[in-house]
Amino acid sequence: MTRLKIINLETGNQPIFNDDKSVGIIFNGEIYDFREIKKELESQGYNFKTKSDTELILRA
Numbered sequence: 001m002t003r004l005k006i007i008n009l010e011t012g013n014q015p016i017f018n019d020d021k022s023v024g025i026i027f028n029g030e031i032y033d034f035r036e037i038k039k040e041l042e043s044q045g046y047n048f049k050t051k052s053d054t055e056l057i058l059r060a
Contacts, residue, residue: 016055027054 015024031037034053037060042048046059 014054016050016052016058018058023058025054025058027057031056 015026017024031053034056038048038056041056041059048055048059
């Protein structure tokens, strides 16, 4: 599989899985305000392992 990496070039490989690997996601797109949404989720206690907007979907 090949993916066009726009935001996280180093660690944005897909699919991305949740912690217990029960849910995975492949996302083809871009969330333009993901940095703001990520900051809000982090303030609520969510932890992110990548800088990818795809992980944002998985954690939300």
